[in-house]
Structure formats: C-alpha cells, structure tokens
Amino acid sequence: MNQYKNVLLLVGSPKGEGSTSASLGNYLLHKLEELGLSSEKSFIHRLVNRQEKQKELFSLVDKADLIILSFPLYVDSLPAPVIKAMELINEERALSKNSKTQGFVALSNCGFPEAFQINTALEICRIFAKESGFDWKGGIAFGGGGAVNGIPLEERGGMVRNVRKGLDIAAEAIAKGKDIPQEALDLISKKIIPITLYKMMGNLGWRFQARKFGARKRMKNKPYSSQL
Amino acid sequence: MKALLLNGSIKEDSEIDALYDSIISELENKGWEIESIILRDVNVAPCQGCFECWVKTPGECKIDDAGRELAKKMVQSDLIIHFTPITFGGYSSEIKRVIDRFIPTILPFFTKRDGEIHHTYRYEHRASIIVIGILPRPDSEKETVFKTLVHRNSLNMGAPIHEALIYVKQETDGKLLSEFNKVLKKVEGSA
Numbered sequence: 001m002n003q004y005k006n007v008l009l010l011v012g013s014p015k016g017e018g019s020t021s022a023s024l025g026n027y028l029l030h031k032l033e034e035l036g037l038s039s040e041k042s043f044i045h046r047l048v049n050r051q052e053k054q055k056e057l058f059s060l061v062d063k064a065d066l067i068i069l070s071f072p073l074y075v076d077s078l079p080a081p082v083i084k085a086m087e088l089i090n091e092e093r094a095l096s097k098n099s100k101t102q103g104f105v106a107l108s109n110c111g112f113p114e115a116f117q118i119n120t121a122l123e124i125c126r127i128f129a130k131e132s133g134f135d136w137k138g139g140i141a142f143g144g145g146g147a148v149n150g151i152p153l154e155e156r157g158g159m160v161r162n163v164r165k166g167l168d169i170a171a172e173a174i175a176k177g178k179d180i181p182q183e184a185l186d187l188i189s190k191k192i193i194p195i196t197l198y199k200m201m202g203n204l205g206w207r208f209q210a211r212k213f214g215a216r217k218r219m220k221n222k223p224y225s226s227q228l
Numbered sequence: 229m230k231a232l233l234l235n236g237s238i239k240e241d242s243e244i245d246a247l248y249d250s251i252i253s254e255l256e257n258k259g260w261e262i263e264s265i266i267l268r269d270v271n272v273a274p275c276q277g278c279f280e281c282w283v284k285t286p287g288e289c290k291i292d293d294a295g296r297e298l299a300k301k302m303v304q305s306d307l308i309i310h311f312t313p314i315t316f317g318g319y320s321s322e323i324k325r326v327i328d329r330f331i332p333t334i335l336p337f338f339t340k341r342d343g344e345i346h347h348t349y350r351y352e353h354r355a356s357i358i359v360i361g362i363l364p365r366p367d368s369e370k371e372t373v374f375k376t377l378v379h380r381n382s383l384n385m386g387a388p389i390h391e392a393l394i395y396v397k398q399e400t401d402g403k404l405l406s407e408f409n410k411v412l413k414k415v416e417g418s419a
Contacts, residue, residue, distance in 0.1 A: 013277060014274065014275070014276045014277045015276075015277050015278075019277075072277065074277075074324075074328050075324075075328060075331070075381060075384065076377055076384060077318050077319065077327075077377060078318070079274065079275065079277070079324075080274050080275070080321050080325035080327075080328050081274050083315060083319070083324050084321035086315075086316060087238070087315060087320070112338075112344070112346070113345055114344060114345060117344065117380075120318075120376050120377050120380055121318075123317055123373045123376075124316045124317050124318040125316075127316040127317045127369065127370060127373065128316040131316065195340075195345060198338075198345075199338040199339075199340070199345060202338050203336075203337050203338055206336040209279070209282075209283040210283040210284070210286070212283075213280075215283060215284055215286055219282070219283070219286045219336070220286070220350065221286040222287060222350060222351055223286075223287040223288050223300075224287065224299070224300045224303040224304060224333075224351075225303065225351055225353070
C-alpha cells in the first residue's frame with residue numbers, strides 16, 4: 001500500500017523542461033504516477049524571485065506528501081536559485097509547521113562521469129530536509145549527464161538502462177514510504193561508459209558546439225588576463 | 229597583492245559586520261590592496277546554465293551585470309575571501325549566485341586531476357580561496373560538509389591555497405583571526 005497520495009517534482013535547472021534534471025525527474029514522476037500517486041511539477045527558477053511566486057512555492061510544498069528535488073550540480077553544490085528556495089522554505093516552515101509527514105528525495109546529475117562528485121550537494125539536501133521537518137528518503141546521484149542531455153530517458157536506449165532500472169526500484173520503495181534501496185542508488189550511479197571515452201566524447205562535443213558558433217579557435221581566450 | 233572580499237550575509241548583523249571589518253583591517257595592516265563587495269547590495273543574475281561562456285563568447289558570460297565584473301575581478305586577484313552564513317552545510321544563496329557565475333574562468337575541457345575528472349583551467353594565474361563560514365552554534369555535521377565543499381571547489385577552480393574557517397557566533401574572534409593570519413602567510417608565501 002502506498003504511503004503517499006501525491007508527489008511534487010521541483011526541477012532546479014534553469015534549462016527547465018529541456019534539462020537532464022527534468023528528464024530524470026519526469027521518469028521518476030511517471031513511475032510514481034503508474035503506482036497510483038497524483039503528481040504536480042514546477043520549476044524553481046520561476047518561483048523564487050517575486051513574493052507572489054514564493055507564496056506559490058510554499059503552497060505547492062505544503063500540499064505535497066512527497067517532494068522530489070531534481071537539480072544539476074553547479075560548482076559542487078546546488079544552483080543558487082535552488083539554495084534560495086531552500087532558504088525560503090526553511091524560513092517559512094519555521095513559522096508554520098506542517099503536521100503531516102512529508103517525504104523528501106533529492107535527485108541530482110552532473111556533467112562529470114563520476115557520480116560521487118555529487119555527494120556533497122546531496123549532504124546539503126539531507127541537512128535541509130532534516131532542518132525543515134521533511135522525512136529524508138535518500139539522495140540519488142547520476143554522473144555523465146551529458147549522455148542524457150535533456151532527452152527523455154525512455155528515448156536514450158540501452159546506455160541508460162541501469163538508470164531506468166534503478167529509478168524503477170527507487171519508485172517502488174518511495175511510494176511505500178521506504179528509503180531508497182542501496183541497490184537502486186548503485187545502479188543509477190554506475191558509470192554509463194568508460195571514463196576515458198566519456199572524456200574524449202565530451203571534449204569533442206564542446207569543440208563541436210563552439211564550431212557551430214564560429215568560436216572554435218577562440219575557446220581558450222583569456223579576456224581578463226591583460227590587466228594582470 | 230590583491231584580495232577580493234565577498235560578503236554573502238543575507239541581512240545586516242552587527243556581530244558579523246564587526247568580524248568582516250576585522251578581516252579587512254588584518255589585510256590592510258599587511259599591505260593588501262582590497263576590494264570589498266556586499267553581495268546583497270549588487271545585482272548578480274543567476275547562471276542560466278547555457279554554457280555560452282564556453283562555446284560562443286569564450287571566457288565571458290553573456291549576462292552583462294555585476295556577475296561578469298566579479299568574475300573579472302576574481303581572475304585579477306591573488307586571494308578571494310568568501311564570507312557566508314553556513315546554509316545547510318553549504319554557502320548562502322548570495323555567495324553561490326556569484327560562484328556559479330565564475331564558470332567562464334575555467335575551460336569546458338575535461339582532464340584527470342587527483343584521479344577525478346575536472347575541467348581544465350583557463351588562466352595560469354589563479355586566486356587562493358579562503359571561505360569564512362558562520363554558524364549560530366557549533367555543529368560538527370555542517371562543519372564537515374562545509375569544509376568538504378570548500379576543498380572540492382578549490383580542486384575545481386585550481387586555487388593554489390585554500391582554507392575553510394568556521395566562526396561560531398558569540399565566540400571571540402581572536403581564534404578565527406589567528407587562523408586567518410596563518411593562512412594569509414601561506415598565501416603570501418605562495419605568490
């Protein structure tokens with residue numbers, strides 16, 4: 001039997017629906033819908049600046065039985081607007097306690113192939129959940145985000161089969177109010193391709209993108225070094 | 229030598245402001261050229277994650293605001309000091325908004341460093357980093373996460389010297405200032 005009736009997905013990438021954070025979050029959300037939970041989704045970058053939007057954020061969080069925060073790793077931590085949302089939610093909940101037990105899951109991805117580089121950001125999420133009165137269900141780390149690149153996981157084929165399998169296991173556990181099993185975390189954080197190959201493909205990818213903008217030869221520019 | 233001080237306090241706090249002023253005095257006494265910015269007073273838009281600073285306008289963010297100027301100042305400094313309340317073990321959103329805008333100062337290319345994949349550096353000269361984190365009370369869990377975060381940031385940004393210093397409110401600032409001066413000596417020695 002399910003522990004929760006509804007789930008809220010908060011996407012913490014400024015790229016919104018076209019982000020890898022949305023790809024991963026959507027997949028988990030759909031799995032939870034299949035298990036009978038009703039769902040809502042919102043984008044943090046649109047909810048932190050203006051006061052009326054902040055109220056919308058508080059209301060969404062307040063109504064949710066389960067919250068999934070899906071975000072990209074930015075400089076070893078969370079993107080600034082996501083931290084802002086956490087500061088606001090924490091402050092709001094210190095003033096008005098929510099009496100129901102609300103589950104909280106963090107789901108993060110990074111452009112480095114090693115998922116462990118996300119660990120510090122997940123620790124920040126765990127402390128936030130604890131300090132804000134949420135029931136921490138676990139932190140999921142996915143390395144090699146460039147291989148998903150905002151495309152739905154279902155369309156990414158065999159390369160991300162372990163990620164899908166891990167999220168399936170995670171959804172089953174979370175719906176029942178259990179912690180995310182280690183097996184699921186291990187599957188999702190498994191390297192999708194060898195690191196040397198990822199590094200080579202990544203570097204080629206950056207050069208390819210720069211060529212599109214006619215910036216290939218300027219990639220190593222040092223615009224700020226002249227005044228040293 | 230040049231130091232860039234970024235104050236990421238969310239609101240005014242006389243105790244914290246006094247500590248910040250003491251740090252400035254220590255630097256002034258040692259002859260440092262200082263630029264101090266109270267981040268809540270400047271307009272820095274959040275990073276849009278577009279990576280145009282890597283592939284379209286290499287080395288420069290497309291957003292023309294104080295964030296772009298701060299990245300430039302960072303590159304041209306020998307030391308950057310972040311001053312931040314420890315927020316769930318990490319930085320305040322004020323400081324993080326600026327740190328996110330520092331990515332034009334590195335290159336997109338991957339390299340292996342200390343056995344891990346990181347981005348390569350754009351500039352040969354890189355600033356050392358001191359982060360002063362403020363806690364309302366002792367909290368070993370948050371302190372551990374905070375120190376790990378500072379260490380990992382320094383690995384990514386290539387800081388020659390880095391240190392995370394913790395100040396617990398209502399303690400005397402003597403211990404912090406003595407630790408600060410020790411790190412400062414190391415920074416001066418590395419230049």
